[in-house]
Amino acid sequence: MNDYKVHRARDVPRVALEGMRFRHAWPRTEGALGLWLALLPGRRSVSVSVWRGPDDLREFVRSPRHLKIVRDYRDAGDLITTTWKAERFDRRMIWRQADDRLMGRLQDVPHH
DSSP states (O other), X not given: OEEEEESSGGGHHHHHHHHHHHHHHGGGSTTEEEEEEEEETTTEEEEEEEESSHHHHHHHHTSHHHHHHHHHHTTTEEEEEOXXXXXXXXXXXXXXXXXXXXXXXXXXXXXX
């Protein structure tokens, strides 16, 4: 999960647009099973992605497209990345787990 706090309000639209571009390409992303995007109050852009396995996530993170996004948006905000392993692919359960992390309900899990 990525919890990205955008520094300036003027950058929120371009961050959101980039998220939508990722979403559009998601069905063709090897090993990707699910993706949720959300804009939260306080200029927060959140993505929760579900992967077939850790190797698929690592391959995506090292991909040229992802590395370009990281470079292009490095200074536009602060990123907190959190990973965990879900017991099963249950959308409601995974979103509840993400929400617990985003809202700071879990100890030792960083959040904005």
